[in-house]
Structure formats: C-alpha cells, structure tokens
Amino acid sequence: MTARATKRSAGLLVFRHTDEGLQVLLGHMGGPLWAKKDAGAWTVPKGEYAPDEPALEAARREFREELGLAPPDGEAVPLGDVVQRGGKIVTAWAVAADLDLSGFDPGSFTMEWPPRSGRVQEFPELDRVAWLGLDRARELIISAQAAFLDRLAEHSG
Template sequence: MTAKAKANGRRSAGLLLFRRTGAAYEVLLGHMGGPFFARRDAGAWTIPKGEYGDGETAWDAARREFREELGLAPPDGEAVPLGEVRQTGGKVVTAWAIEADLDPAAVVPGTFRMEWPRGSGRMREFPELDRVRWFGIDEARTVIVSAQAGFLDRLTEHSDR
C-alpha cells in the first residue's frame, strides 16, 4: 500500500466476477446507489467493494463486502490478484478476479443511510448498488469508475496468458 493511502486510511477491497462468453469475457459491475449517482451512467459503475481497517485483511474485506453489497455468498474459485488502483479521492482499492456466473436477479443489495436532502435533517435509506449487470470488457470501460478500468486491463492481461 502507498504511503498516502496509509496516511488517509482509506482502503477498499473487492471482487470482480468474470465469465467467458465464447472467446470474450464479461464482468459483473454494480451501479452505485443513492442520489449522487441516480442520473449518471458513465463512471457510476463499480466492482462490489468496500472499506476496511487495520483489523482485517484486504482479502477478508473483499469477501465480506461482496456479501454485504450483493446479499450473496462470494463465489469459490481461483482468485486472480488484480493489484491496487488509486481512485480520484485518494482511496486505494485492492481487487481479485474470480471466474463465476451469477444471476443479477438474485442480488439483494445492502443499504446505507444518509441525510437527504442535505441539510433537511431527514435520514433516508438507499441501496449500496441499485443495479447489477454483466458487461463486455469494452462496454465496462465506458461505465466503470475510471481508476477501476485498471482492473479490466489486468484481467485482460491475465486471460491472454
């Protein structure tokens, strides 16, 4: 982990599911829930991931967050390390890819609470991910959080071996 990530303490970990469709790959992404992303598509899709602290490994956090965000057990299978990326806000995200198939209709997303509208004093609940969908790699590049596109590159490099 980089010194800046350690300093700001913002670390996330997640799992990128992929499946083969003929000669190509598809990846499972989730559209971030809540009012800030409701009308956005490009840059509003992410791997299922979440923050963790010093008392948890990145791998354990990735599996926990998968369960929390999708409401499903993380799949078994070979975990391909995809390394780290730094997102615009400084958060460092660590990810692994796992080959698995999952029906997006089976997802029961976790939720979070926040004051909305801001300054109203009213707390509302929103889904962590309001949609989950399979994307071809090229289409995924157009919608995923820009820094996370590095994970798509690394998955593609791994598959070319």
C-alpha cells in the same frame, strides 16, 4: 496535526467467458448522487475494511454485503491496487464464476437527503448489477478502476 488515514477498500471482480467474449460483473452505485449518472458510476463490488482485516477476506465479506449473494469460490487472482480520485486505495481480485443475479439483494446505507434537510433516508449500496463486456465496462466503470479491466484482460489472454 495528524494526517488522516488513507481509506482502503477491497473487492472482487467476478468474470465469465461467454460466446460474446469476456464479461465482468459490475454494480451501479446507489443513492441520489448517482441516480442520473451512468458513465463513471459503475464499480467493482467493494467496501472499506480495517487495517487488521485481511484484504481478501474483506473483499469476500463486502461482496456478500453489497450484492446479497455468496462470494464465488475459486482462485482469486490478484489485480493489485488503484488509487481513486479521492485518494482511496482499492485492491481487487478476479474470480471466475457465472453467477445468477436473480438473488441480488443489496445492502443499504443512510444519509441526509436532501442536503441540510434534517431528513435521513436509506439507499441501496448498489441499485443494480449487470454482466458487461469489457468495452462497455470501460465506458461505465469509475475511471481509476479501468486498470482492473486491463489487468484482467491481460490475465485472461
């Protein structure tokens, strides 16, 4: 019996400095499983990648796929890895940018819904995005990813 390969995702945590303090760009996960949830349903825009794809390239590709926006240029500051509850390893980089979200056009995925109905439906990867202050972001982000917020705050002084 062979062990299943650990899934890996890579993403960009875009941030900006405002009069109200540091803000981060997070996305609310799309689809029926997350529709009525807020706390623990927000994420760094990210996605899975193959072992032969460089993680930072994957993070930039996934940003474009998930938001329909060009990934920001600028220095990508490594925020390291976290392991989510299901075992997936997520790697993230912080990039400073003040993006206009009016062009948000998320990618989509399909799944059988309702379960065991035989009906396959399409849902957005992220159903909304928002700039959030660090305190609010900590309340909403997937618990394992909160470490990225702490590392960003440390880096930003």
